[in-house]
Amino acid sequence: MTSDDIAVLANPRAGRGRHRGLLPGVLERLGASGRTVRLLSADSAEAAEKACLRAVAEGIGALVAVGGDGTLHRAVQAVAGTRVGFGLVPAGTGNDFAAGTGVPADPLTAASAIAEAVRTGRSTPVDLARVTTARGDVRWFGAVLAAGFDAVVNERANRMRWPRGPRRYDLAIVLEMARLRSRRYSLVLDGVDHGFTGVLVAVGNCRSYGGGMLICPDADPTDGLLDVVVAASLGRGALARLKPRLRRGTHVSDPRVTSYRAREVRIGAPEIVAYADGERLAALPLVVSCEPGAVRLLR
Template identity: 85%
Template sequence: MTSDDIAVLANPLAGRGRHRGLLSQVLDRLGASGRTVRLLSAASAEEAEKACHRAVAEGVGALVGFGGDGTLHRTVQAVAGTTVGFGMVPAGTGNDFVAGTGVPSDPLAAADAIADAVRTGRATEIDMARVTTAEGDVRWFGAVLAAGFDAIVNERANRMRWPRGPRRYDLAILLELARLRPRDYSLVLDGVDHSFSGVLVAVGNCASYGGGMLICPDADPADGLLDIVVAGPLGRGAVARLKPRLRRGTHVTDPAVTSYRAREVKIASEGIFGYADGERVAALDLVVTCVPGAVRLLR
């Protein structure tokens, strides 16, 4: 690959495949930039991430993801902290990073915007969150890291083989609500201890997760800060009542909910795996750092 090439990672199954037929049109639209467009080949998520790293190492000019937040998570591991242009064509069920960064929600419009940005040399610097695990591994995310009840639900849903589709997540919520209990968290924000006992922890670079739930409604991916939202001890009924308010972002006015802003977040608790952009990252303890302008977004 050359510095003029555009490499594309496509997940045809994203969004339950509803945009699968658009891939050829997306590639054509990207080709209007005048650059050679190359589709990366991968048979698994791990291979996809390796293919992205390989493309960046070979000097590709831009890396584009065609899919949802899972595709974002794979592609951004390769481009974060580099000067390679990065574009997202939304084709998933969530697309929370796209929504939070002003990328067009229509796939073809997003592809046109990327092509124009490449052609004119236009890019917008966007913050990303860098996660360092207890083992010293580094992962990046663009939208939100969950480390409370929602992360526990994700972990449960991933272990379930039935039912398929969204109903599996709904069932996981009911099962975890039945065993809901507050957990003790060590939470250190820019060196200041804010440890607490509670049920909800989210660290946001963007405002939403889960396809539009405004968990960190005031998060701005260009302000150099992370938004942290936590909730103290809540019973099952209180959590169930709080959930619908996430769509409007009004949960942050609840007396049990506290919001912070920080550049660095150190979070620890026993028995919890953090999930970022909907993907399993690692067991807590985690250190999350905002890296200003970590990606050059083509939009």
């Protein structure tokens, strides 16, 4: 690959396959940039990430992810902190990073915008969150990190083999709601202790997760800060009533919910595995920092 090439990572299973026939049109639109467009080959999420890292190391001019937040998550591990332009064609179920950064919702329109940005040399600096695990590993995310009840539900769903599809997640919610309990969290924001006992924790670079749930409704991925939203101890009924308000972002007005902003977040709690961009990340404790302009977004 050369510095003029556009490498494309496409997930044919994104959005439950709804956009399976979309890729030829996307590649054609990207080709209008005048650059050579090359499709990366990968048969797993891990292979996809390695393919992106290899393409960046070879000196590509731009990397484009076609898919949802999971595909985005793999791709940003390669472009974060580099000068390589990054384009996102939203074709997933959630597309929360795309929505939060002003990427056109229509995939073909997004592809055309990327081609024009490449052709004219235009890019927009956008923040990313940098995570350091207890082992010293570094991961990046674009949208939201969940480390409360939603993370527990995701962990349960990932261990289940039945049922398939969205019903598995719904069943995981029921099972975890039945055993809901508060945890003691260590939370240090820019060096200030905000430890609490509660059930819900989210660290947002963007506003939403889970396909439009506005968990961090005031988050701005260009302000150099992370939004942190926590909920104190809640019973099953109170949590069930709070969850629908996430769609509108009105949960932050509840007196049991507290919002913060910080450049660095240190978070810990027992028996919690955090999820970011909907992907399994690592067990707490974690250090999360905002890295201003860590990705050059083509849009």
